[in-house]
Amino acid sequence: MSTPAETVVAEQTTTQDRLVHRLTHFLQYHWRTLVLLVPFLWLLLFFLAPFFFVLKISLAEYTLKSPPYTDLIQWADEGVMQIRIVVDNFAYLWDDDLYVNTYLSSVKISTISTILCLLIGYPMAYAIVRSNHTTKHILLMLVILPFWTSFLLRVYAWMGLLNDQGLINDILTGMGFEPLRMMYTHFAVYVGIVYTYVPFMILPLYANMEKLDWTLLEAAADLGAKPMTTFFTVTLPMTLPGIIAGSLLVFIPATGEYVIPDLLGGGNVLMIGRVLYNEFHQNIDWPVASAVAIALLLVLVIPMMLYQHIQAKEVESQ
């Protein structure tokens, strides 16, 4: 409550004071909005705007000019504005077996890689969480350590290992075995993808397991559950959010992966990233390349939206 004396003082404040007061008031109540505005603007500028450019190009036609596609908005003779949308590129992708097969192959490779990452990453995350304080930090550091060297360099290192005359084959022949053909096979691509993406599986799983209440496992054991049963009835359902987060972090970038299939798979492994690169740089067909990119986005986004929809329904039903 303000006393009469205070009211008098308040009435005497200058316009400048009032302005400062308003500004602090604004900051006090709207700082959250301001803080959120920065990432929103960032996404708008560097994600949403380029996305619409690509979408626009995917709906254009190839022509011999620079840039090599027709304009979305065209002016007819009498100054009439025409919007020209061509869906031929998408129809072309659908009709050509190459593209369909490449999408299927990409999804297959990234699905298998995600499962492999999960099988390797889950026990690792579990072991890291259960280890003591000092060991835990060292192990986490080791998981993150590969990021300190260039990704490309690490893929080249794998080439050195997997090559026909690589280190592994040197050792094998040295021991009197037949050399193995590993380079430019699906095997090499799986090795590369799993090696690169396993930390993206471990870290969200670690974050999830770190919050897990371990007395729940004791409670399960106390009620007669053997270790395996405890795992499937308590640990697995409790860590499901971590599994989903980690799988998405592996699956999404792995599907669009270009460098690994190109360097380790050569021409033998079909993945959409390579097709996209070829369309853009070798055929210089920007509209088809853009259509490939948009279709890839749909392939990735639709399952995610379905998942979100199901989850929202589950939350609603509770």
Added chain:
Amino acid sequence: MSQQIDYNDRPWLDPDAEPFIKVQSVSKHFGDFTAVDSVDLEIYKGELFCLLGGSGCGKTTLLRMLAGFETPSSGSILIDGINMTDVPPYERPVNMMFQSYALFPHMTVENNVAYGLKRDGVAKMEIAQRVEEMLAMVELTQFRKRKPHQLSGGQRQRVALARALIKQPKMLLLDEPLAALDKRLREQTQYELMNLQEKLGVTFVVVTHDQEEAMTLSTRIAVMDVGRFQQIGTPTEIYEFPNSRLVANFIGNANMFEGRVSENGTDHVVVESKDPACNFYIDHGMSIQEGSKVWVAVRPEKIKISKQPPGETSTNSIKGMVGDIGYLGGTSTYRVLIGDQRIVEITSPNLNRPKDGNPPIDWDEEVYLSWEPSSPVVLTK
């Protein structure tokens, strides 16, 4: 059929009674730290046994060894005559109610309660029936489809209890069962827990740091400190006949006086205290050397406070001045100064309403404290 222990039938006094749970010289070390130090314990069927002690006294470690979550470093644990020392928790006929309740957050109340039976491969029909009965017993039938986070603290506690009892364990272990509840609910739940235990006849072993809780609930209490039992006995024994200063101070309050035995008769002992100067005439004999150093403990409610001097003032009586009064309604606590330093605490019931609002005994008044020869307890350690 009720299997509760009759008040007059105390199995621990019967030399022929076979204990249900035997803990034989069990120790547990964590590195250099000794949590439980060569402990022996016998618990009888149908008992509600409390392990009481402050934090870090080893009570929880002992409970976890009974449940099978920790393996003893040495010694053995027998339950119903079977050596359980190295048996994993999922094969023990024992269930536990956790302090945090440890309810499975992804399961409904119903599925939480049914969990133990499902693990035993009980038939679906029987599971449904027993869950139904158990939920009815803890009055949670209408909440069966809820998840734990949709329940109140008291309801969660009852789910935890139902889940632990549904397998009809030989022994139920309760780790601070009431600690997470607020005071009023705790008092009510205390009695519910006792009634349930009497009804089912299951042996309960409760870990608690709350002495009032232990006193209300138990048939017997084991007071623990630094990994050892200080005293094991009924609540009355522990309160009225503590065997050490530690127990006397841990359970309730006690006024402690240091002195020497000046007279040791067959039916009485006299202890002479210097600070405050006072003679304690105690009407029960003790096998104790004359002249040895002892402590005399007198409970605050066993001291009479009066403005008139008692008949004989040389023994079992001291003069002092009221320093503080804590008025609690039903009772008042007086802190009486003896000399300059020494404070003696007295709890006295407020039997009469004071006339004209003046208290019968006021601050800074001179008072006489006196007690019966049966009241003091002589302690040698």
